[in-house]
Amino acid sequence: MNANILVLPGDGIGPEVTAAAVSVLRAIAKRYGHDFHFEEKLIGGAAIDATGEPLPQATLDAARRADAVLLGAVGGPKWSDPKAKVRPEQGLLAIRKALGLYANLRPVTPHPATLGASPIKPHLLNGVDLMVVRELTGGIYFGDKTRDADTASDLCRYSAAEIERVVRRACTLARARRGKVTSVDKANVLETSRLWRETTERVVREEFPDIELEHQLVDSMAMHLLAKPREYDVIVTENMFGDILTDEASMLAGSLGLLPSASLGDDRVGIYEPIHGSAPDIAGKGIANPFATILSAAMLLRHSLGLEREATCIEQAVGKALDAGVLTADLAPAGRGVRTADATRAVLEQLEADC
């Protein structure tokens, strides 16, 4: 197939990890006879430096033309002055919103080779297989904000329609998995959470009666996620809670460096990015873990291009590289750890051997 893939390297380690993932996508294209065309544009701090804006119009236009977007990470101390008028993160929020990518899928599946890197006891991690679906274009991230010398405010707002569509997506994913959805809110305090809970109940009752639905308060969920992670299948929640819970859940997998994500809307185009940040402290050193971005490329093949076989092939190659002990510094015992290029090469070799 032909596909146009927009690459947005962003800041910090973004360029290093997207380059690794692009090399894997090129290998897949060659192997399976696809024609992937890659275009690169600016976002985040890099875009601010070059154009004054975190999301230049040229980047957004290119994203609208693309079949899928592969993104690195944005942000860094250089652009972190709290009084700054433009911030790298605005570029990320704006492109998610502009493309209507309301469902952020964050799978968490601990791999045996990385149990050592997790702070969680290994026996709890056996068989953990979570899919967190985070609402991505609503809530307090996008509500009206005010600021004067002495006060500030952020409005958290949700409509039933915004909740319905992300809950549908979560239920559809659950049907192809274990059929269980855990909806997380703070319905004992927030109006938005009470609307969230009622709407979720209704969507499941009317459209997904086969799904087992459970509600959890966000504070309890922050505990249960650690105490009994095996009990969960699909977890669906609003934007801010999803941000916090997925970073927490990453600890089940041992490192943020292993976790991919897909941001999807109703169109074919999606944004695929690691859930880690730009890690300015290790940028440019060639030691970043490329696996999260490579696994994001696999999600890109699956969700935007419908190439399930190719996606699985990448996932298995990463799994085998981990099995073979290919661990970057975030996963290896202190002082050890392979470089980005070595980790990428290990995946390419597995692809060569198995696909």
Next chain:
Amino acid sequence: MNANILVLPGDGIGPEVTAAAVSVLRAIAKRYGHDFHFEEKLIGGAAIDATGEPLPQATLDAARRADAVLLGAVGGPKWSDPKAKVRPEQGLLAIRKALGLYANLRPVTPHPATLGASPIKPHLLNGVDLMVVRELTGGIYFGDKTRDADTASDLCRYSAAEIERVVRRACTLARARRGKVTSVDKANVLETSRLWRETTERVVREEFPDIELEHQLVDSMAMHLLAKPREYDVIVTENMFGDILTDEASMLAGSLGLLPSASLGDDRVGIYEPIHGSAPDIAGKGIANPFATILSAAMLLRHSLGLEREATCIEQAVGKALDAGVLTADLAPAGRGVRTADATRAVLEQLEADC
């Protein structure tokens, strides 16, 4: 000394655990020659059933007259209909607000005897000693709310003055500890968080230059709390983030059943309550863990009555009971676990022996 202590048992296991803590306070009074007068009032679901209101005026009046308030827990399925007009939790939020208790102190100190119950690997817990200070009367919990058929909103609002006073409290606590304060926000997205960060910087610079201040984004903090809990001393954060992070942090201690809290304002009166909920599933069975409420009573002696020696004495007695293997069902291997009364008696015996 003479002291009036208001007891608000609340719902679920609340009556069981407050009764345990009161028996410990009576023992302390006898031992050290104090005269504690206990009064009991309604709050939460129990108050709704009796009066139609979650915080009856008589309860608030009694709290205003008291030197300190010992609270159990509120809530339960009976009052959880999302469409209900009054909810037990409103009673809790209203009394915190009415008494001006803006600083919620939640210490987390894992005990060697409970490492087995924690999902976290034991070597990470060695030496962990955290004090989370959660802002308790502002933010999205108390902002304007709207609701119609299709939309809902919650406003998160903070003033600099609200931030200053809780940061001062955190810094003052840190001075008597390891001198480090970690402030948690989401300054890359929220205006309230940017005000939080600027205000924190200023208070520390102008009033606590001896304090080592660090900022963390809430999503990163949800990870670091698990990966390197030893690195933190005092953590200060806004209401909602504090709710989530303290429940998460409770997993370091093995069980929510061990964690006390103190809610303080500028006056002497404070509310002391376990951070666990009303646990309706085990209510009335006599198996609830009373330690969190007993430890909350110790905080009451320390913070509202200035009885440091007595407070320490209770804390040591609980520690020794745990050392001796007195573990309730939440902490013991499945199928074992002592009853509430046994756990309480063990603490009373330690007090008898040591104080």
